[in-house]
Amino acid sequence: MTPAEKIASPAALRADCRAGRFDGPTSGHAPGHVQANMVILPADYADEFREFCDRNPQPCPVLEILEAGDPEPRKIAPGADVRTDLPRYRVFRNGEAVDDPTDVTDLWRDDLVTFMLGCSxxxxxxxxxxxxxxxxxxxxxxxxxxxxxxxxxxxxxxxxxxxxxxxxxxxxxxxxxxxxxxxxxxxxxxxxxxxxxxxxxxxxxxxxxxxxxxxxxxxxxxxxxxCGVTPQEALAAAKPPLAITHCPGQMFVADILSESTRI
The missing domain is CATH 3.30.2040.10 (PSTPO5379-like domain)
Known part of the structure; x- marks a missing residue:
């Protein structure tokens, strides 16, 4: 896909990700819709990470926090699945990046908490x-x-x-x-x-x-x-046994409109 060939619909882009048809950068796709950085952590790290976001609101603006074990971002994209609907993920083990898969369903656990963070x-x-x-x-x-x-x-x-x-x-x-x-x-x-x-x-x-x-x-x-890649750097210090993020530049594309976030 060339830079000129853009996917207009957030749902269509997520469906292409889920089917393995799209694994590229999301900038310029689904214009007018919110795109999100993502951080998924074990529940015993979630409160500290939320505090990290609160203390660093410019790189880590929080759009939505999902309940432990819940893969559906009901606020920003009802019906979506954070395990399959991004172009590519980055998997961390003990603070080190170890893999960039296109699907993380096999890594999912009931104690994982998902943070959706705003993106430029x-x-x-x-x-x-x-x-x-x-x-x-x-x-x-x-x-x-x-x-x-x-x-x-x-x-x-x-x-x-x-x-x-x-x-x-x-x-x-x-x-x-x-x-x-x-x-x-x-x-x-x-x-x-x-x-x-x-x-x-x-x-x-x-x-x-x-x-x-x-x-x-x-x-x-x-x-x-x-930039919302900032939390990926913080994972190196926190060293959770497992963490999953978006791959830089390959974001979660939501249904809500960008203008809804304007102040």
Whole structure:
């Protein structure tokens, strides 16, 4: 599937994931609908992780928390199944990523608690409607993401660096993007930094830790948003025996509209 071939319906995209027909990046698909980061943990880690989200609302805005053992996100996508309806998952054992499967039904347990967290893809439709060009959608579909030296606020066993996503813009467009995204706290709100990547401890803007590098045209600046991959970094510290997340850039696509999260 090329970047131009987009799936319009959230339900259709989830069905394609479930059937094994789609395992790519979700940016640009189902425009106007919420996309979510996902973290699944054993119940005895859930309270600490919820506190971690509360203390770090910009990278970890909570859309929905499912009851232990329940795979259906009834608030944001009734009838969906978090075990099958993402393009690709990341499985962690004792804090280390060990596999990136397309289905986690065989790993499911009655004590697993699912957190659905907001994603910057929520606001991309509004940015494009404002005439802003998003390089990653025009190129690979994967937004570049970077590990920074900016620490999160610890909670229990959870701590680690903030991860950011980056989008290049002309300086005046970066300001417009900041104004637009500030109205979407569930999409991480406004950027946490615009300008020199070195101020976030990013050594090479062309070598993201997650996603894919994008073209930065002459005269463009770099704008950085807090990113929902941040909890995956915190898993390395907490070391739960099992955790399941989305694979970076390959999100859960919900039924609720992005505009419903605007303030």
């Amino acid at each position: 893809f929520i606001v991309e439709g509004a940015l494009m409607e404002a005439g802003l060009v998003l390089a990653h959608i025009a190129e690979t579909g994967f937004v570049p993401m970077y590990r920074t030296t900016r620490a999160t606020v610890p909670a229990g066993r959870f701590e680690g660096p903030t991860v950011v996503s980056m989008r290049p813009f002309a300086p005046e467009d970066a300001d417009r993007a900041a104004d637009i995204t500030a109205h979407y706290p569930m999409a991480h709100g406004g950027p946490i930094h615009i300008g020199d990547p070195g101020e976030l401890g990013i050594r090479d803007i062309h070598e993201p830790e997650f996603g894919r590098a994008v073209t930065i045209a002459p005269g463009q600046t770099t704008a950085f948003w807090a």
